[in-house]
Amino acid sequence: MARNPLHGLVSKYAVDATVAEVGQVTPTMKRIRLVAGAPIEFPYAPGQHVRVQINDPLSMYGLLHPLETLRTYTIWDFDREARSLELRAHLYDGDGIGLTWARGVQAGDPVTFWWPKGDFFVRDAGFHVFVGEETASVAFGPMLRSLDESARVYGVVESDDADNDPPLPGPHRLHRVHREGASAASSTVMLDAVTRLDLPEPGDTGAAYVAGEARTCQLVRDHLVRDRGWPRKSIKVKPFWAPGKRGLH
Secondary structure, three states: OOOOOHHHHHHHHEEEEEEEEEEEEEOOEEEEEEEEOOOOOOOOOOOOEEEEEOOOOOOHHHHHOHHHOEEEEEEEEEEOOOOEEEEEEEOOOOOOHHHHHHHHOOOOOEEEEEEEEOOOOOOOOOEEEEEEOHHHHHHHHHHHHOOOOOOOEEEEEEEOOHHHOOOOOOOOOOEEEEOOOOOOOOOHHHHHHHHOOOOOOOOOOEEEEEEEEHHHHHHHHHHHHHOOOOOHHHEEEEEEEOOOOOOOO
8 A cells, every 4th residue: 555645744744732721812702731752843934824733634534525624713822942832712702623622622631733834933123013802812922022122012902891802911912993783794893993093104114913813813914915015925914814714723
């Protein structure tokens, strides 16, 4: 029988770990801390994500349903010396495999995750603009921590209400807005807040990071380009989800 080439990828890029701790961050966000069984050697930039193995991609089910094997979670905190990383999962309404895993995962559970991926991290820039909702906040946290205290930072973080405001590290502060039950998709609350931001002229020195629901990201990007004169190359867009779509990362 021919050797499945995925076996080499698993041994090279997959990390076996154990869930060390779980807890609630907000009523709709859960923290999941993993500890690896061996030194973690992968390169990492704040804002990147790992892919958690929900179903074995080499099993018969995985081979027949490849889109139902891995789900993406952004790394909130990474401690190489302790072999640990913390993930944060937004517990939205739904029944996807990643949501089911995040709801039910407990301390002591074995977990296999795949090395970090993604190019959503801070750039060298004269100032930084962050725009997103709960799902984006998990990337924004480590990205903000990576910036020097003297960095000029602007932005908006949206959540449903104040009880669900995702915590973000200081000293940089982003403006908070609330949907109050409105949809996070094509969010006019988010767009209105961005239009009210007092931003420097973009020129070629600003960098914007826009993440969250796909249509809202598009609305914000279009506003920055059309109404604020931002070069498209200065705006990094990361659509984490869209209604009715799974595994969008």
